[in-house]
Amino acid sequence: MAGLYIHIPFCKQACHYCDFHFSTSLRNKGALVDALCKEIETRKDYLGTSGLTSIYFGGGTPSLLSATDLTQILGTIQKHFTLTPDAEITLEANPDDLTSTKTDELKAAGINRLSIGIQSFLDEHLVLMNRSHNATQAIEGVKNAQRSDITNISIDLIYGLPNLSPEKWAYNIKQAFSLGITHLSAYCLTIEKKTALNRFVQNKTILLPEEPIVLEQFSMLMEQTAKQGFIHYEISNFCKEGMHAKHNSSYWKNDSYLGIGPSAHSYNGNSRQWNIANNALYIKGIEALEPAFEREELTDADKFNEYIMTRLRTIWGVDLVFVKDTFGENVLTNLQNEAKEYITLGYMQQKGENVTLTKEGKFIADKIASDLFI
Numbered sequence: 001m002a003g004l005y006i007h008i009p010f011c012k013q014a015c016h017y018c019d020f021h022f023s024t025s026l027r028n029k030g031a032l033v034d035a036l037c038k039e040i041e042t043r044k045d046y047l048g049t050s051g052l053t054s055i056y057f058g059g060g061t062p063s064l065l066s067a068t069d070l071t072q073i074l075g076t077i078q079k080h081f082t083l084t085p086d087a088e089i090t091l092e093a094n095p096d097d098l099t100s101t102k103t104d105e106l107k108a109a110g111i112n113r114l115s116i117g118i119q120s121f122l123d124e125h126l127v128l129m130n131r132s133h134n135a136t137q138a139i140e141g142v143k144n145a146q147r148s149d150i151t152n153i154s155i156d157l158i159y160g161l162p163n164l165s166p167e168k169w170a171y172n173i174k175q176a177f178s179l180g181i182t183h184l185s186a187y188c189l190t191i192e193k194k195t196a197l198n199r200f201v202q203n204k205t206i207l208l209p210e211e212p213i214v215l216e217q218f219s220m221l222m223e224q225t226a227k228q229g230f231i232h233y234e235i236s237n238f239c240k241e242g243m244h245a246k247h248n249s250s251y252w253k254n255d256s257y258l259g260i261g262p263s264a265h266s267y268n269g270n271s272r273q274w275n276i277a278n279n280a281l282y283i284k285g286i287e288a289l290e291p292a293f294e295r296e297e298l299t300d301a302d303k304f305n306e307y308i309m310t311r312l313r314t315i316w317g318v319d320l321v322f323v324k325d326t327f328g329e330n331v332l333t334n335l336q337n338e339a340k341e342y343i344t345l346g347y348m349q350q351k352g353e354n355v356t357l358t359k360e361g362k363f364i365a366d367k368i369a370s371d372l373f374i
């Protein structure tokens with residue numbers, strides 16, 4: 001199992017909550033696509049001989065790529081990698097880009113899964129977040145994709161927003177399911193330091209909801225998705241049976257992945273490396289065959305902590321046999337001691353050699369994980 005991530009660092013406008021790497025100037029797009037292809041070629045051996053089980057175009061806004069750009073990148077990948085027959089090829093899209101022509105082009109290029117950044121079906125919140133689309137475009141985008149026979153569709157929603165009443169949140173969830181999606185990612189709004197939203201919070205232009213209100217929204221999310229028969233397979237992710245995101249699941253299952261493009265991260269089981277988060281310097285480095293990146297070798301403690309952090313958030317949980325075989329008897333004993341109280345209090349459960357969070361535990365997942373760290 002190995003995945004390939006391609007970072008497309010362009011957006012039409014800056015969403016107020018976002019601290020990802022992107023530029024609102026598309027001036028360098030052609031040179032950037034050439035550099036991505038060159039990086040794909042030069043790093044083709046990073047994953048060894050593993051075939052690719054997933055390709056993920058993230059960003060930024062990958063739906064800003066033209067059909068020609070996409071064909072160029074996918075052609076380069078096919079030239080240098082072997083794809084498994086059922087490889088998942090996901091593209092993150094903003095609804096306003098998903099015209100019927102665009103969705104036909106995406107289908108023809110080989111995209112077989114869309115992750116659509118809807119965030120809300122209410123215009124008041126889309127304006128608050130400075131999203132480039134409105135609620136009508138959100139619905140149309142999904143329908144256009146389905147008309148183009150891209151039926152594996154995930155949408156993103158955000159809760160914890162100012163003035164998001166229980167009725168409004170229920171409306172968003174209902175709208176999502178009315179569209180016949182296969183996957184839902186729902187994230188709690190987080191305030192990142194260097195964002196417009198942080199300034200609004202600091203100068204009290206907007207007021208964030210109190211924690212109990214946000215927890216109630218998470219609770220409603222779990223209830224409503226369960227009613228729809230969706231599986232809660234990661235804290236923020238829900239899917240129909242068999243429709244979990246292969247690419248993101250590979251991160252949570254500790255598989256290797258190669259990240260291409262500015263700011264993209266790669267992981268090979270022993271080290272993590274990340275490209276420079278600057279489009280011009282990224283292109284310059286790739287063209288000169290002197291790529292700009294940093295690398296960190298992971299200690300056993302890093303590996304264990306990452307394993308706990310990611311696996312505890314998933315339905316697959318922490319495998320005690322794996323912990324013993326990989327990190328040793330002492331680490332296992334320490335983990336079991338730390339987990340004991342959470343199991344007694346009903347926040348965690350053990351079935352056989354597997355430990356997972358209970359529903360109650362999902363509300364405090366980060367705290368539990370940090371208590372289990374080395």
Ligand code: SF4
Pocket residue numbers: 010011012013014015018019020022059060061094117
């Ligand atoms: S479209 Fe996505 S990447 Fe771009 S600014 Fe908005 S949230 Fe960030």
